[in-house]
Amino acid sequence: MKVKQRLAGKWHEQHQRPRGQLGRVVGERMIQQHQPETDWTLELLDIQPTDTVLEVGFGAGRGIMLAAAKASAGRVMGIDLSETMVQVATKRNAQAIQAGRVVLKQGDLATLPFEDQQFDKVMTIHTFYFWPEPSQIVQELRRVLRPGGKMIVTLATGMLNAQGVEELWPLQATLEEQVVPDMLRNGFKVARLERGPFSRQYNNVALIGER
Template identity: 80%
Template sequence: MKLKQRLDAMWGRQHQRPVGILGRMVGERMLRQHQPETDWTLDLLQIQPTDTILEVGFGAGRGIKLATEKAPAGHVMGIDLSKTMLQVATRRNAQAIRAGRVILKQGDIAALPFEDQQFDRIMTIHTFYFWSEPSLITQELLRVLKPAGRLVVTLATGKLNDQGVEEFSHLQTLLEEQVVPDMLRNGFKVVRLERGPFSRQYNNVALIGEK
Protein backbone atom coordinates (compact mmCIF):
# COMPACT_ATOMS: atom_id res chain seq x y z
CA MET A 1 0.00 0.00 0.00
CA LYS A 2 2.82 2.40 0.82
CA LEU A 3 4.40 1.74 -2.60
CA LYS A 4 1.07 2.42 -4.32
CA GLN A 5 0.67 5.65 -2.37
CA ARG A 6 4.16 6.77 -3.36
CA LEU A 7 3.49 5.94 -7.02
CA ASP A 8 0.14 7.77 -6.94
CA ALA A 9 1.83 10.81 -5.39
CA MET A 10 4.56 10.72 -8.03
CA TRP A 11 2.04 10.61 -10.88
CA GLY A 12 0.04 13.40 -9.27
CA ARG A 13 3.12 15.63 -9.16
CA GLN A 14 3.93 14.82 -12.79
CA HIS A 15 0.41 15.72 -13.90
CA GLN A 16 0.59 19.05 -12.09
CA ARG A 17 4.13 19.89 -13.23
CA PRO A 18 5.75 17.38 -15.62
CA VAL A 19 9.52 17.19 -15.18
CA GLY A 20 12.28 15.51 -17.19
CA ILE A 21 12.00 12.43 -19.39
CA LEU A 22 9.08 11.02 -17.39
CA GLY A 23 7.38 14.41 -17.63
CA ARG A 24 7.70 14.40 -21.41
CA MET A 25 6.07 10.97 -21.50
CA VAL A 26 3.26 12.17 -19.24
CA GLY A 27 2.74 15.26 -21.40
CA GLU A 28 2.46 13.27 -24.63
CA ARG A 29 0.13 10.77 -22.98
CA MET A 30 -2.13 13.57 -21.71
CA LEU A 31 -2.12 15.11 -25.20
CA ARG A 32 -3.54 11.88 -26.63
CA GLN A 33 -5.95 11.21 -23.76
CA HIS A 34 -7.34 14.74 -23.69
CA GLN A 35 -8.06 15.16 -27.39
CA PRO A 36 -11.88 14.99 -27.00
CA GLU A 37 -12.08 17.64 -24.31
CA THR A 38 -9.46 19.82 -25.99
CA ASP A 39 -11.41 19.87 -29.26
CA TRP A 40 -14.64 20.53 -27.37
CA THR A 41 -13.10 23.38 -25.38
CA LEU A 42 -11.84 25.06 -28.55
CA ASP A 43 -15.36 24.89 -30.00
CA LEU A 44 -16.84 26.43 -26.83
CA LEU A 45 -14.40 29.35 -27.00
CA GLN A 46 -15.99 30.55 -30.27
CA ILE A 47 -12.64 31.93 -31.45
CA GLN A 48 -12.72 34.71 -34.03
CA PRO A 49 -9.96 35.17 -36.66
CA THR A 50 -8.39 38.22 -34.99
CA ASP A 51 -8.71 37.13 -31.34
CA THR A 52 -5.93 37.22 -28.77
CA ILE A 53 -6.10 33.92 -26.88
CA LEU A 54 -4.53 32.60 -23.67
CA GLU A 55 -4.17 28.98 -22.64
CA VAL A 56 -3.23 28.34 -19.02
CA GLY A 57 -1.55 24.98 -18.54
CA PHE A 58 -0.83 24.29 -22.20
CA GLY A 59 1.00 20.99 -21.59
CA ALA A 60 2.43 19.50 -24.76
CA GLY A 61 0.96 22.34 -26.83
CA ARG A 62 -1.82 20.83 -28.96
CA GLY A 63 -4.41 23.35 -27.72
CA ILE A 64 -2.05 26.20 -28.59
CA LYS A 65 -1.66 24.81 -32.11
CA LEU A 66 -5.42 24.45 -32.62
CA ALA A 67 -6.09 27.96 -31.31
CA THR A 68 -3.50 29.38 -33.70
CA GLU A 69 -5.25 27.69 -36.61
CA LYS A 70 -8.62 29.14 -35.56
CA ALA A 71 -7.23 32.70 -35.25
CA PRO A 72 -5.12 33.16 -38.41
CA ALA A 73 -4.96 36.93 -37.92
CA GLY A 74 -4.73 36.79 -34.12
CA HIS A 75 -2.21 35.96 -31.43
CA VAL A 76 -1.97 33.07 -28.98
CA MET A 77 -0.17 33.07 -25.66
CA GLY A 78 0.34 30.32 -23.13
CA ILE A 79 1.61 29.84 -19.61
CA ASP A 80 2.53 26.61 -17.84
CA LEU A 81 4.19 25.69 -14.55
CA SER A 82 6.44 23.14 -16.22
CA LYS A 83 9.72 24.03 -17.89
CA THR A 84 9.62 20.60 -19.54
CA MET A 85 6.21 21.29 -21.11
CA LEU A 86 7.41 24.73 -22.22
CA GLN A 87 10.20 23.01 -24.15
CA VAL A 88 7.86 20.40 -25.67
CA ALA A 89 5.16 22.91 -26.64
CA THR A 90 7.75 25.29 -28.08
CA ARG A 91 8.93 22.59 -30.47
CA ARG A 92 5.36 21.68 -31.43
CA ASN A 93 4.56 25.34 -32.23
CA ALA A 94 7.98 26.43 -33.49
CA GLN A 95 6.80 27.82 -36.82
CA ALA A 96 4.08 30.01 -35.26
CA ILE A 97 6.53 31.20 -32.59
CA ARG A 98 9.05 32.21 -35.25
CA ALA A 99 6.27 34.09 -37.06
CA GLY A 100 5.48 36.04 -33.89
CA ARG A 101 1.98 34.61 -33.58
CA VAL A 102 2.59 32.49 -30.47
CA ILE A 103 4.34 33.34 -27.20
CA LEU A 104 4.81 30.69 -24.51
CA LYS A 105 6.00 31.33 -20.96
CA GLN A 106 6.63 29.48 -17.73
CA GLY A 107 4.49 30.83 -14.92
CA ASP A 108 1.67 30.44 -12.42
CA ILE A 109 -2.07 30.93 -12.94
CA ALA A 110 -2.28 32.68 -9.56
CA ALA A 111 -0.07 35.56 -10.79
CA LEU A 112 -0.43 35.91 -14.55
CA PRO A 113 2.34 38.00 -16.17
CA PHE A 114 -0.08 39.80 -18.48
CA GLU A 115 -1.74 43.20 -18.70
CA ASP A 116 -5.31 43.92 -17.68
CA GLN A 117 -7.91 43.18 -20.35
CA GLN A 118 -5.38 41.59 -22.72
CA PHE A 119 -7.29 38.52 -24.00
CA ASP A 120 -10.47 37.91 -25.95
CA ARG A 121 -10.52 34.22 -25.06
CA ILE A 122 -8.99 32.22 -22.20
CA MET A 123 -9.00 28.45 -21.83
CA THR A 124 -7.62 26.04 -19.28
CA ILE A 125 -8.09 22.25 -19.35
CA HIS A 126 -7.67 19.94 -16.34
CA THR A 127 -5.90 22.52 -14.17
CA PHE A 128 -8.78 23.26 -11.78
CA TYR A 129 -7.80 20.37 -9.48
CA PHE A 130 -4.60 22.22 -8.58
CA TRP A 131 -6.14 25.63 -7.84
CA SER A 132 -5.43 26.47 -4.22
CA GLU A 133 -8.00 29.30 -4.06
CA PRO A 134 -10.55 29.22 -6.90
CA SER A 135 -12.00 32.62 -5.99
CA LEU A 136 -8.67 34.41 -6.30
CA ILE A 137 -7.75 32.57 -9.48
CA THR A 138 -11.03 33.35 -11.25
CA GLN A 139 -10.52 37.00 -10.30
CA GLU A 140 -7.04 36.88 -11.83
CA LEU A 141 -8.47 35.37 -15.02
CA LEU A 142 -11.17 38.06 -15.05
CA ARG A 143 -8.48 40.72 -14.75
CA VAL A 144 -6.74 39.74 -17.98
CA LEU A 145 -9.97 39.09 -19.91
CA LYS A 146 -11.30 41.82 -22.20
CA PRO A 147 -14.87 43.14 -21.88
CA ALA A 148 -17.20 40.70 -23.69
CA GLY A 149 -14.41 38.10 -23.52
CA ARG A 150 -15.00 34.43 -22.78
CA LEU A 151 -13.35 32.05 -20.31
CA VAL A 152 -13.67 28.25 -20.55
CA VAL A 153 -12.42 26.06 -17.70
CA THR A 154 -12.72 22.35 -18.53
CA LEU A 155 -12.48 19.60 -15.93
CA ALA A 156 -13.78 16.18 -14.99
CA THR A 157 -16.26 16.07 -12.10
CA GLY A 158 -17.11 12.38 -12.20
CA LYS A 159 -16.70 9.02 -13.90
CA LEU A 160 -18.67 5.97 -14.92
CA ASN A 161 -18.72 3.13 -12.39
CA ASP A 162 -18.61 -0.55 -13.28
CA GLN A 163 -22.35 -0.50 -13.97
CA GLY A 164 -22.02 2.41 -16.40
CA VAL A 165 -23.64 4.89 -14.00
CA GLU A 166 -22.08 8.34 -13.64
CA GLU A 167 -20.82 9.10 -10.15
CA PHE A 168 -19.91 12.68 -9.30
CA SER A 169 -17.08 13.88 -7.09
CA HIS A 170 -17.19 16.84 -4.71
CA LEU A 171 -16.03 19.06 -7.59
CA GLN A 172 -19.51 19.16 -9.13
CA THR A 173 -21.00 20.52 -5.92
CA LEU A 174 -18.09 22.93 -5.51
CA LEU A 175 -18.72 24.38 -8.96
CA GLU A 176 -22.48 24.65 -8.55
CA GLU A 177 -22.63 25.98 -5.00
CA GLN A 178 -19.45 28.04 -4.65
CA VAL A 179 -17.52 28.79 -7.83
CA VAL A 180 -20.38 29.86 -10.12
CA PRO A 181 -22.03 32.20 -7.54
CA ASP A 182 -18.64 33.60 -6.56
CA MET A 183 -17.75 34.44 -10.18
CA LEU A 184 -21.06 36.23 -10.66
CA ARG A 185 -20.50 38.27 -7.50
CA ASN A 186 -16.97 39.21 -8.55
CA GLY A 187 -17.64 40.65 -11.99
CA PHE A 188 -18.54 37.98 -14.55
CA LYS A 189 -21.81 38.87 -16.27
CA VAL A 190 -22.63 35.31 -17.33
CA VAL A 191 -21.44 32.06 -15.75
CA ARG A 192 -22.77 28.62 -16.62
CA LEU A 193 -21.84 24.96 -16.64
CA GLU A 194 -22.04 22.83 -19.77
CA ARG A 195 -21.73 19.07 -20.06
CA GLY A 196 -19.33 17.68 -22.65
CA PRO A 197 -18.01 14.40 -24.01
CA PHE A 198 -16.78 11.52 -21.92
CA SER A 199 -13.05 10.90 -22.25
CA ARG A 200 -12.23 7.34 -21.35
CA GLN A 201 -14.53 6.75 -18.34
CA TYR A 202 -14.44 10.37 -17.14
CA ASN A 203 -17.03 13.06 -17.79
CA ASN A 204 -16.15 16.58 -18.87
CA VAL A 205 -17.73 19.78 -17.62
CA ALA A 206 -16.99 23.29 -18.85
CA LEU A 207 -17.22 26.30 -16.56
CA ILE A 208 -17.98 29.16 -18.97
CA GLY A 209 -17.68 32.78 -17.90
CA GLU A 210 -18.31 35.92 -19.93
CA LYS A 211 -17.17 39.38 -18.92
Protein backbone atom coordinates in the same frame (compact mmCIF):
# COMPACT_ATOMS: atom_id res chain seq x y z
CA MET B 1 1.18 -0.59 -0.33
CA LYS B 2 3.66 2.18 0.51
CA VAL B 3 5.41 1.66 -2.82
CA LYS B 4 2.11 1.96 -4.70
CA GLN B 5 1.21 5.11 -2.76
CA ARG B 6 4.63 6.60 -3.50
CA LEU B 7 4.30 5.85 -7.20
CA ALA B 8 0.77 7.26 -7.28
CA GLY B 9 2.06 10.43 -5.60
CA LYS B 10 4.84 10.84 -8.16
CA TRP B 11 2.39 10.27 -11.02
CA HIS B 12 0.10 12.97 -9.55
CA GLU B 13 3.06 15.36 -9.31
CA GLN B 14 3.92 14.70 -12.95
CA HIS B 15 0.38 15.62 -14.00
CA GLN B 16 0.55 18.84 -12.02
CA ARG B 17 4.07 19.79 -13.15
CA PRO B 18 5.68 17.38 -15.64
CA ARG B 19 9.45 17.16 -15.30
CA GLY B 20 12.21 15.53 -17.28
CA GLN B 21 11.86 12.57 -19.58
CA LEU B 22 8.97 11.07 -17.61
CA GLY B 23 7.24 14.44 -17.82
CA ARG B 24 7.60 14.40 -21.59
CA VAL B 25 5.96 10.99 -21.70
CA VAL B 26 3.14 12.23 -19.44
CA GLY B 27 2.63 15.28 -21.65
CA GLU B 28 2.29 13.26 -24.84
CA ARG B 29 0.02 10.79 -23.07
CA MET B 30 -2.26 13.61 -21.92
CA ILE B 31 -2.55 14.88 -25.50
CA GLN B 32 -4.05 11.55 -26.52
CA GLN B 33 -6.20 11.16 -23.42
CA HIS B 34 -7.58 14.70 -23.51
CA GLN B 35 -8.26 15.01 -27.22
CA PRO B 36 -12.11 14.93 -26.92
CA GLU B 37 -12.28 17.63 -24.24
CA THR B 38 -9.64 19.77 -25.93
CA ASP B 39 -11.54 19.74 -29.22
CA TRP B 40 -14.79 20.47 -27.36
CA THR B 41 -13.23 23.37 -25.44
CA LEU B 42 -11.99 24.98 -28.66
CA GLU B 43 -15.47 24.59 -30.13
CA LEU B 44 -17.05 26.33 -27.13
CA LEU B 45 -14.48 29.11 -27.18
CA ASP B 46 -15.41 30.06 -30.76
CA ILE B 47 -12.07 31.66 -31.58
CA GLN B 48 -12.21 34.26 -34.33
CA PRO B 49 -9.35 35.02 -36.77
CA THR B 50 -8.27 38.26 -35.05
CA ASP B 51 -8.69 37.10 -31.44
CA THR B 52 -5.98 37.29 -28.82
CA VAL B 53 -6.13 34.01 -26.90
CA LEU B 54 -4.59 32.72 -23.67
CA GLU B 55 -4.24 29.08 -22.60
CA VAL B 56 -3.29 28.49 -18.99
CA GLY B 57 -1.57 25.16 -18.37
CA PHE B 58 -1.00 24.31 -22.03
CA GLY B 59 0.94 21.09 -21.39
CA ALA B 60 2.44 19.59 -24.54
CA GLY B 61 0.89 22.32 -26.67
CA ARG B 62 -1.86 20.76 -28.81
CA GLY B 63 -4.46 23.27 -27.61
CA ILE B 64 -2.09 26.11 -28.44
CA MET B 65 -1.62 24.67 -31.93
CA LEU B 66 -5.39 24.41 -32.53
CA ALA B 67 -6.02 27.90 -31.17
CA ALA B 68 -3.29 29.39 -33.37
CA ALA B 69 -4.85 27.79 -36.45
CA LYS B 70 -8.16 29.49 -35.63
CA ALA B 71 -6.66 32.85 -34.64
CA SER B 72 -4.90 33.08 -37.99
CA ALA B 73 -4.61 36.89 -37.88
CA GLY B 74 -4.49 37.16 -34.09
CA ARG B 75 -2.15 36.00 -31.36
CA VAL B 76 -2.06 33.06 -28.96
CA MET B 77 -0.19 33.13 -25.66
CA GLY B 78 0.29 30.44 -23.08
CA ILE B 79 1.63 29.98 -19.58
CA ASP B 80 2.58 26.72 -17.89
CA LEU B 81 4.21 25.88 -14.57
CA SER B 82 6.42 23.20 -16.14
CA GLU B 83 9.68 24.12 -17.85
CA THR B 84 9.58 20.71 -19.56
CA MET B 85 6.15 21.42 -21.05
CA VAL B 86 7.28 24.84 -22.27
CA GLN B 87 10.10 23.10 -24.14
CA VAL B 88 7.82 20.44 -25.61
CA ALA B 89 5.09 22.90 -26.62
CA THR B 90 7.67 25.28 -28.10
CA LYS B 91 8.92 22.53 -30.37
CA ARG B 92 5.35 21.59 -31.37
CA ASN B 93 4.51 25.22 -32.22
CA ALA B 94 7.91 26.31 -33.54
CA GLN B 95 6.65 27.71 -36.84
CA ALA B 96 3.92 29.86 -35.26
CA ILE B 97 6.36 31.08 -32.59
CA GLN B 98 8.89 32.05 -35.23
CA ALA B 99 6.14 33.97 -37.06
CA GLY B 100 5.32 35.86 -33.84
CA ARG B 101 1.78 34.47 -33.61
CA VAL B 102 2.43 32.32 -30.52
CA VAL B 103 4.23 33.24 -27.29
CA LEU B 104 4.79 30.66 -24.54
CA LYS B 105 5.95 31.43 -20.99
CA GLN B 106 6.73 29.56 -17.83
CA GLY B 107 4.87 30.87 -14.80
CA ASP B 108 2.17 30.51 -12.16
CA LEU B 109 -1.49 31.07 -12.97
CA ALA B 110 -2.04 32.67 -9.55
CA THR B 111 -0.11 35.74 -10.75
CA LEU B 112 -0.42 35.90 -14.52
CA PRO B 113 2.32 38.00 -16.20
CA PHE B 114 -0.17 39.74 -18.48
CA GLU B 115 -1.85 43.12 -18.61
CA ASP B 116 -5.43 43.78 -17.54
CA GLN B 117 -8.02 43.09 -20.27
CA GLN B 118 -5.42 41.68 -22.68
CA PHE B 119 -7.31 38.67 -24.08
CA ASP B 120 -10.51 38.03 -26.02
CA LYS B 121 -10.58 34.35 -25.05
CA VAL B 122 -9.07 32.41 -22.15
CA MET B 123 -9.06 28.63 -21.73
CA THR B 124 -7.65 26.08 -19.34
CA ILE B 125 -8.15 22.31 -19.37
CA HIS B 126 -7.76 19.97 -16.39
CA THR B 127 -5.94 22.47 -14.20
CA PHE B 128 -8.75 23.28 -11.76
CA TYR B 129 -7.87 20.37 -9.45
CA PHE B 130 -4.53 21.99 -8.66
CA TRP B 131 -5.82 25.50 -7.89
CA PRO B 132 -5.06 26.48 -4.27
CA GLU B 133 -7.81 29.14 -4.16
CA PRO B 134 -10.40 28.71 -6.97
CA SER B 135 -12.09 32.09 -6.40
CA GLN B 136 -8.76 33.89 -6.51
CA ILE B 137 -7.68 32.10 -9.69
CA VAL B 138 -11.02 32.79 -11.42
CA GLN B 139 -10.67 36.48 -10.64
CA GLU B 140 -7.10 36.48 -11.98
CA LEU B 141 -8.39 34.95 -15.22
CA ARG B 142 -11.15 37.57 -15.32
CA ARG B 143 -8.57 40.34 -14.82
CA VAL B 144 -6.82 39.54 -18.10
CA LEU B 145 -10.10 39.07 -20.01
CA ARG B 146 -11.46 41.92 -22.10
CA PRO B 147 -15.05 43.14 -21.68
CA GLY B 148 -17.20 40.83 -23.80
CA GLY B 149 -14.53 38.15 -23.66
CA LYS B 150 -15.09 34.48 -22.84
CA MET B 151 -13.38 32.11 -20.43
CA ILE B 152 -13.65 28.31 -20.54
CA VAL B 153 -12.42 26.16 -17.63
CA THR B 154 -12.77 22.48 -18.57
CA LEU B 155 -12.57 19.74 -15.96
CA ALA B 156 -13.98 16.37 -14.95
CA THR B 157 -16.43 16.22 -12.04
CA GLY B 158 -17.26 12.52 -12.05
CA MET B 159 -16.87 9.17 -13.74
CA LEU B 160 -18.74 6.06 -14.75
CA ASN B 161 -18.69 3.24 -12.20
CA ALA B 162 -18.41 -0.46 -13.01
CA GLN B 163 -22.14 -0.55 -13.77
CA GLY B 164 -21.88 2.32 -16.26
CA VAL B 165 -23.65 4.78 -13.95
CA GLU B 166 -22.20 8.26 -13.55
CA GLU B 167 -21.02 9.11 -10.06
CA LEU B 168 -20.38 12.79 -9.42
CA TRP B 169 -17.65 13.99 -7.09
CA PRO B 170 -18.15 16.79 -4.50
CA LEU B 171 -16.39 19.01 -7.03
CA GLN B 172 -19.64 19.29 -9.03
CA ALA B 173 -21.45 20.76 -6.01
CA THR B 174 -18.54 23.12 -5.37
CA LEU B 175 -18.90 24.53 -8.88
CA GLU B 176 -22.69 24.85 -8.67
CA GLU B 177 -22.96 26.19 -5.13
CA GLN B 178 -19.78 28.23 -4.72
CA VAL B 179 -17.80 28.98 -7.86
CA VAL B 180 -20.61 30.00 -10.26
CA PRO B 181 -22.43 32.25 -7.72
CA ASP B 182 -19.12 33.83 -6.73
CA MET B 183 -18.36 34.62 -10.38
CA LEU B 184 -21.71 36.36 -10.80
CA ARG B 185 -21.09 38.39 -7.66
CA ASN B 186 -17.65 39.45 -8.86
CA GLY B 187 -17.99 40.90 -12.30
CA PHE B 188 -18.93 38.14 -14.73
CA LYS B 189 -22.05 38.93 -16.76
CA VAL B 190 -22.45 35.22 -17.54
CA ALA B 191 -21.35 32.28 -15.38
CA ARG B 192 -22.67 28.81 -16.08
CA LEU B 193 -21.82 25.14 -16.45
CA GLU B 194 -22.17 23.06 -19.59
CA ARG B 195 -21.91 19.29 -19.84
CA GLY B 196 -19.55 17.89 -22.43
CA PRO B 197 -18.31 14.57 -23.79
CA PHE B 198 -17.07 11.63 -21.77
CA SER B 199 -13.35 10.99 -22.21
CA ARG B 200 -12.40 7.49 -21.22
CA GLN B 201 -14.66 6.91 -18.19
CA TYR B 202 -14.66 10.55 -17.04
CA ASN B 203 -17.28 13.20 -17.70
CA ASN B 204 -16.32 16.69 -18.81
CA VAL B 205 -17.81 19.96 -17.65
CA ALA B 206 -17.05 23.49 -18.86
CA LEU B 207 -17.20 26.39 -16.45
CA ILE B 208 -18.06 29.25 -18.78
CA GLY B 209 -17.60 32.90 -17.87
CA GLU B 210 -18.29 35.97 -19.99
CA ARG B 211 -17.10 39.36 -18.86
